[in-house]
Amino acid sequence: MNNLDKYNDAYIELLNLKKEELGEKLFYQSVEAWDSVGHMELIARLESDFNIMIDMDDVIDFNSYEKGKAILQKYQVVFD
Amino acid sequence: MSQQLFFNKLEAFAENVAYIDEKGNSFSYHDLTRISDALVLDLESRELVLCVASNSSDFLTGYFGFLRKSLVPLLLSSQSNPSQIQNYIDVYSPTYIFIPKGILTLPDNFQKVTHHGEYELFCNSNNFSKLHDDLALLMTTSGSTGNSKLVRLSFDNLQSNTDSIVEYMGLDFKSRAITTLPFNYSYGLSIINTHLCVGGSIILNDHSLTEAAFWERYDKFSASHIGGVPFTYEMLYRFKEKLFGNKSLKTLTQAGGRLPANTVKYFANECNDRSINFYVMYGQTEATARMSYLDCLNAMHRPHSIGKPIPGGKFLITGENGDEIDAVGLEGEIVYEGRNVALGYATKKSDLILGSEFNGRLNTGDLGVRDELGFYYIKGRSSRIAKINGIRINLQELEDFLSIYALTFGVVSDDTKIYIFYEGDVDKEDLVQEIASHLRLRPTSLVLKELNSLPRTISGKIDIGSLSQWI
Numbered sequence: 001m002n003n004l005d006k007y008n009d010a011y012i013e014l015l016n017l018k019k020e021e022l023g024e025k026l027f028y029q030s031v032e033a034w035d036s037v038g039h040m041e042l043i044a045r046l047e048s049d050f051n052i053m054i055d056m057d058d059v060i061d062f063n064s065y066e067k068g069k070a071i072l073q074k075y076q077v078v079f080d
Numbered sequence: 081m082s083q084q085l086f087f088n089k090l091e092a093f094a095e096n097v098a099y100i101d102e103k104g105n106s107f108s109y110h111d112l113t114r115i116s117d118a119l120v121l122d123l124e125s126r127e128l129v130l131c132v133a134s135n136s137s138d139f140l141t142g143y144f145g146f147l148r149k150s151l152v153p154l155l156l157s158s159q160s161n162p163s164q165i166q167n168y169i170d171v172y173s174p175t176y177i178f179i180p181k182g183i184l185t186l187p188d189n190f191q192k193v194t195h196h197g198e199y200e201l202f203c204n205s206n207n208f209s210k211l212h213d214d215l216a217l218l219m220t221t222s223g224s225t226g227n228s229k230l231v232r233l234s235f236d237n238l239q240s241n242t243d244s245i246v247e248y249m250g251l252d253f254k255s256r257a258i259t260t261l262p263f264n265y266s267y268g269l270s271i272i273n274t275h276l277c278v279g280g281s282i283i284l285n286d287h288s289l290t291e292a293a294f295w296e297r298y299d300k301f302s303a304s305h306i307g308g309v310p311f312t313y314e315m316l317y318r319f320k321e322k323l324f325g326n327k328s329l330k331t332l333t334q335a336g337g338r339l340p341a342n343t344v345k346y347f348a349n350e351c352n353d354r355s356i357n358f359y360v361m362y363g364q365t366e367a368t369a370r371m372s373y374l375d376c377l378n379a380m381h382r383p384h385s386i387g388k389p390i391p392g393g394k395f396l397i398t399g400e401n402g403d404e405i406d407a408v409g410l411e412g413e414i415v416y417e418g419r420n421v422a423l424g425y426a427t428k429k430s431d432l433i434l435g436s437e438f439n440g441r442l443n444t445g446d447l448g449v450r451d452e453l454g455f456y457y458i459k460g461r462s463s464r465i466a467k468i469n470g471i472r473i474n475l476q477e478l479e480d481f482l483s484i485y486a487l488t489f490g491v492v493s494d495d496t497k498i499y500i501f502y503e504g505d506v507d508k509e510d511l512v513q514e515i516a517s518h519l520r521l522r523p524t525s526l527v528l529k530e531l532n533s534l535p536r537t538i539s540g541k542i543d544i545g546s547l548s549q550w551i
Contacts, residue, residue, distance in 0.1 A: 014524070016513060016523065028290075028291075033522075035288070036288030036289065036290045036291075036315070037311060037522055038522065039288075039290045040290065040311075040314060040315060040318070041522070041524055043318075056318060056319050056321060056322060059290065059318060059319075060290060060291065060292045060295070060319075061292070063291075
């Protein structure tokens with residue numbers, strides 16, 4: 001599985017979203033499941049799937065699907 | 081007595097900062113009483129006012145206005161959906177309704193009286209409420225699904241619990257809390273009441289700890305006090321550098337369910353090193369808010385304990401016949417006695433004229449023991465109620481709900497997750513979503529497990545006790 005699939009699966013499985021819902025329009029709190037609890041679960045899941053530790057400030061800055069991708073790239077996660 | 085109530089003595093704190101609003105503006109106690117009293121000036125006292133609560137300056141001033149006018153607020157969550165709010169209106173027929181603009185279309189018999197910032201106040205002028213003289217406030221029992229059960233709290237309940245908490249925490253006019261819990265949740269409300277009782281301040285905040293805006297307010301307005309449920313502590317652990325980076329922090333409190341012992345120890349040690357007070361607390365809405373507390377030093381050494389009763393309160397461990405078991409280490413139901421024990425429940429309008437039914441004595445439904453030093457420990461639960469991040473889930477009700485699937489279910493909980501065991505064939509993913517939305521819990525708080533056969537007692541009932549081994 002490539003990194004983008006892994007990234008997408010975290011949203012699909014954890015926040016119960018459909019693939020069509022992922023993208024530029026997906027923001028923190030734009031869907032009910034992505035609330036503060038969902039956010040912490042999403043971060044924990046990404047840390048575990050990519051074997052990284054995300055900094056406190058990045059956890060806070062991670063406020064959209066696209067921003068999340070940009071942040072993960074700081075941790076050497078490459079999206080093709 | 082009314083002169084002794086904290087909300088009638090706010091004027092004494094004159095120019096102290098009472099609250100900092102959403103925009104960052106400070107308001108004095110003079111401002112608070114002026115704005116609160118202006119709202120209620122023309123209202124009838126001793127009437128029921130249904131409120132959808134929020135951590136906003138508009139709601140805070142409304143709440144104090146109502147209390148000061150001896151109106152009885154019925155506090156509902158801003159997460160309530162319109163049909164739930166409508167249900168409370170139908171059951172209790174409030175004379176006044178105080179809700180954020182545009183969240184609900186009210187029945188025709190309600191006329192708009194005024195607006196109050198983002199809130200509007202409505203009145204049914206043909207209605208009047210029959211309320212017991214002692215009744216001060218109505219709160220929901222958290223997590224109840226689809227019913228309209230309320231806890232009836234008296235003026236003395238509010239005042240005595242507020243006084244007890246102020247005493248053991250040593251809160252004073254320098255204390256400044258930032259809101260992290262819902263206003264309509266007894267623990268969240270107790271933070272507001274205690275701080276405004278002593279001339280301290282509330283930083284109104286509606287942001288989650290995962291948002292930069294929360295930490296900006298936390299630093300900028302020098303918060304000294306944060307309260308949280310177990311999930312809040314998961315976040316505080318993650319954001320510990322921000323949390324402890326603010327040197328004005330003086331007090332951390334935790335309630336709303338069991339925090340893992342290693343987390344208790346972590347925060348107790350960190351707080352102790354920094355001379356910050358840390359309290360693990362135990363309570364229920366039926367006790368207004370708090371029943372016991374464990375301070376920082378004791379939390380370091382006995383992180384499993386719920387501590388000792390609050391000042392003025394008392395625990396009894398009782399056997400099956402309800403008599404006290406006066407022995408160290410013997411398990412029984414924890415019964416609490418104190419002035420903060422609610423008058424009773426309400427399930428219909430006519431219950432609001434009732435006086436005390438609990439008579440100062442509350443069966444907590446929790447099983448516990450006392451050690452030789454007088455510390456209490458919870459060992460289990462006699463009633464089938466789970467508590468997940470402050471939300472109470474009735475496991476029996478859940479099993480009843482699940483019976484529509486025509487399968488056999490057994491439900492248990494360790495207060496971190498709900499475990500649902502079943503026999504038979506079912507689409508697990510769908511069921512998880514269905515239950516989560518029914519309980520308003522997250523899917524990850526649920527664990528579904530199929531068993532070839534559920535354990536049963538001799539009489540053929542599901543053996544709930546032995547299900548716990550599968551957790």
